[in-house]
Amino acid sequence: MAAPPAAMTLVREAQSGDDVAFEILLNPLLEPGYRLACGMLHDPSAAEDAVQEAAVKAWRKLKQLREGTDMKPWFLGIVANECRSAKRSRWWSVAKSVPPERTTAEPADAVLAGLELRRALLAMEDGKRLVLVLHWYLDLRLEEIAAIAGLSVHAAESRLQRGIHELRQRLEGQRG
Amino acid sequence: MVSERDLKSQFRSALEEVTPPAPWLKAAVANELKKRRQAGLRPAPNPRLVTSFAAALLAIVLIASLVIGLRLWPFGPQPAHPGIRVLTIGEYQAVTKADGSRFLTTSEFMCNSFDDTTCLPKVALADAATQHWLDDLSHSQAPARFAVLDDVIRRNLARVLAVSKTFVIAFKAKDSKGTGAASTDISNVILALEGLYGDITLSSQGTLATYTAFVKADAAALTAAHLSCVSGQAPSCADDIASVKRKVEAFEGNLVRFYAPDSLAAKDSLLRADLVAADRAIALIESALPAGNQSGVDAGLVALRQAVAQTTVDAASITG
Numbered sequence: 085m086a087a088p089p090a091a092m093t094l095v096r097e098a099q100s101g102d103d104v105a106f107e108i109l110l111n112p113l114l115e116p117g118y119r120l121a122c123g124m125l126h127d128p129s130a131a132e133d134a135v136q137e138a139a140v141k142a143w144r145k146l147k148q149l150r151e152g153t154d155m156k157p158w159f160l161g162i163v164a165n166e167c168r169s170a171k172r173s174r175w176w177s178v179a180k181s182v183p184p185e186r187t188t189a190e191p192a193d194a195v196l197a198g199l200e201l202r203r204a205l206l207a208m209e210d211g212k213r214l215v216l217v218l219h220w221y222l223d224l225r226l227e228e229i230a231a232i233a234g235l236s237v238h239a240a241e242s243r244l245q246r247g248i249h250e251l252r253q254r255l256e257g258q259r260g
Numbered sequence: 261m262v263s264e265r266d267l268k269s270q271f272r273s274a275l276e277e278v279t280p281p282a283p284w285l286k287a288a289v290a291n292e293l294k295k296r297r298q299a300g301l302r303p304a305p306n307p308r309l310v311t312s313f314a315a316a317l318l319a320i321v322l323i324a325s326l327v328i329g330l331r332l333w334p335f336g337p338q339p340a341h342p343g344i345r346v347l348t349i350g351e352y353q354a355v356t357k358a359d360g361s362r363f364l365t366t367s368e369f370m371c372n373s374f375d376d377t378t379c380l381p382k383v384a385l386a387d388a389a390t391q392h393w394l395d396d397l398s399h400s401q402a403p404a405r406f407a408v409l410d411d412v413i414r415r416n417l418a419r420v421l422a423v424s425k426t427f428v429i430a431f432k433a434k435d436s437k438g439t440g441a442a443s444t445d446i447s448n449v450i451l452a453l454e455g456l457y458g459d460i461t462l463s464s465q466g467t468l469a470t471y472t473a474f475v476k477a478d479a480a481a482l483t484a485a486h487l488s489c490v491s492g493q494a495p496s497c498a499d500d501i502a503s504v505k506r507k508v509e510a511f512e513g514n515l516v517r518f519y520a521p522d523s524l525a526a527k528d529s530l531l532r533a534d535l536v537a538a539d540r541a542i543a544l545i546e547s548a549l550p551a552g553n554q555s556g557v558d559a560g561l562v563a564l565r566q567a568v569a570q571t572t573v574d575a576a577s578i579t580g
Contacts, residue, residue, distance in 0.1 A: 103297070107290060114285055122279035132282060133440065139289045140296055144303050165499045169444050175383070175427060176371055176443035198274035205274075211481075220271045235484070248264065251271075255262075 092152060099147050106143055109155055114139070116156070116222055117163040123217035124167035124210075126202050134166040141166070157231035160222075164214050164232060204254035212247035219244055346401045352410075353461055355400070359393035360457035367420075367450050374434045383424055383431075390420045406460055408536055409516050412509055413456050415543075419449050448502070452509055459513035466518030472579045474518055475531070478511040479575030482538075482568055487561060497557065501545050504564070508538045511571075524578055531574040538567035 097105035114135060121131035141162050149158055205213055211233065218229045230240035262270075347355065366389040371379035394417045402410035423445045430438025466474070485504045512535050520528035541564035548556025 101303070103293070107293070110289070111286055114289060118282055118285055119275075119279055123275045126275075126278045128278065128280050128282065131279075132285060132288065135285065136289055136292045140292060143293055143296075146303055165503070168503070169448060169499075174367065174370065174443060174447045174450060176431075176439045194273070197270055198277050201270055201274040202278065205271075216271070217275070220268045221275050239484070248267070252262070252267065 091155065095146075095149060095155065099149070106146065110139060110142065110159070113156055113159045117160060119222055120160055120163050120217060121167050123221045124164065124213060126206060131167075134163060138163040138166045154231075157228050160218070160232045161234065168210055200255060201251075204251055207254060208247065208250060212243060212250060215240060215244045216247045216251065344399065344401050347403060349403050349405060349463075352400075352402055352406050353463070355396050356457060356460045359389075359396050360453070360461070363389045363393050363417075364450070364454060364457065365389075367446075371431070371439075374431065379431060380428060383428055387421060387424050390417050390424070393417055394421075405463065405519060406516060408512055408532060408539075409456055409460060412512065412539070413453065416449050416453050416456070420446060420453075423449065448506075452506065455510065455513050459517040463516050463519060465521060468521050468523070470518050471520055471524065471528075474514045475575050476579045478507070478514055479572055479579075482507045482511060483572050485568070487565060487568070497545075498549055501542060501549070504538075504568075505542050505546075508535055508542065511535055512539075527574065527578050531571060531578065534567050534570040534574055538564055538571065541567055 091109065094105045094109050098109055117135045117138060118131055121134040122128060125131050125134065138159065142159050145162075149155065205216070208216075214233055215229055218224045218232060219226075224232075226237050226240050226244070229235075229244070230237045233240055233243070235243065363386070366382075366386040369382045369386075371382070394414065397410060397414055397417075423442050427439060427442035427446065429435075430442055482504070485500075485507055487500060487504060512532070515528065515532060515535075541560050545557050545560035545564065548554075548560060
């Protein structure tokens with residue numbers, strides 16, 4: 085996936101050690117990175133940690149980014165890897181933020197439906213969950229999903245379809 | 261049936277509920293990067309291909325040693341050492357069930373602050389359970405069916421003890437990043453052990469359909485794994501290898517969880533041997549990586565690619 089010329093210049097500057105250029109490149113990617121991590125982990129505090137670690141890794145590994153490659157799928161790929169590592173953390177967890185309290189009462193059915201869906205999603209294998217989150221939550225195109233997940237476009241599409249099918253089955257199973 | 265559009269809408273709503281706004285994230289990341297820079301962390305140099313003759317020669321020697329080593333590697337049941345009894349399948353499952361459940365129960369805790377005085381005693385309890393399991397494995401020999409997983413379990417238990425030490429040091433030093441990193445490591449190892457525990461305690465002979473379905477799915481997952489370690493798309497070599505390792509161990513686990521029908525036992529044995537070869541290659545890479553031994557990493561990668569390719573061939577001969 086090719087990067088626009090302006091971004092390519094910034095990447096070159098960042099690769100040569102310009103920290104400001106790196107942060108200019110990184111900042112627009114933090115929000116999608118955070119959404120991806122929340123979608124994968126369902127834990128805002130763990131998601132923040134995953135994005136922070138991914139940012140540090142991206143900075144450390146920036147010289148591995150190929151000439152002309154778009155930074156977004158590369159960075160989101162790092163976030164996805166961090167999420168795999170952060171899954172089911174044990175022994176140590178410090179809450180950094182508390183999810184805001186609901187200000188409006190939601191119908192109990194909607195709350196239950198959300199819980200069921202998240203439970204079904206968490207029970208799925210990482211790879212399928214990743215493509216579903218990227219496609220439905222981050223609204224990414226198949227080409228971008230393929231680059232992030234390290235798949236061919238065909239394989240990404242196939243995994244997405246299998247993911248949707250499995251999610252349906254799991255939801256139907258839960259709802260009897 | 262719910263339409264795809266409705267399912268997508270439910271999906272988004274469900275995830276929005278676990279995605280509160282985090283306006284401080286940008287500042288937090290900038291601060292973290294600043295701290296790492298101030299601590300002397302620098303961007304890693306561009307990975308280079310091994311070009312020098314000496315490095316290439318070393319790689320060839322390592323590959324040759326690996327190939328010879330793998331040929332000599334004993335795959336079948338081994339003669340027991342004096343005083344060490346070979347357990348029956350039922351006995352081994354009983355030991356795994358008792359030791360594994362004690363280990364998993366004592367490892368399931370969470371410390372939330374450095375003022376938590378119950379934290380280190382909990383770590384000590386988990387360490388004792390880990391050592392107990394390891395001792396039981398050392399005083400007996402696994403039956404052939406579990407021999408490969410027995411080796412994987414021992415390695416993972418040793419890793420738990422090592423990471424536990426780093427956790428305690430970081431906790432005593434009130435080093436939040438250190439405890440966080442150790443927690444991530446320990447979580448991955450415990451997760452792997454949890455899977456192995458289930459594979460052994462629930463092991464039964466698979467039907468032809470179950471067995472071939474697992475072989476097909478696991479082989480496809482392994483073949484699709486990233487193995488470049490120098491690609492611009494790979495976040496890091498260690499991540500790639502950790503991911504492949506999880507796939508290899510899961511594959512080995514599934515071959516025990518649903519062991520082969522008698523008609524496929526010979527082919528299954530070849531497949532297991534090649535997965536062990538992949539295990540060995542991963543161990544080689546894991547020991548070379550922290551030492552910055554690029555030749556060792558390259559040699560391990562060559563061996564790992566060969567083992568994975570051979571696994572694909574084995575799987576194809578099983579699934580037709």
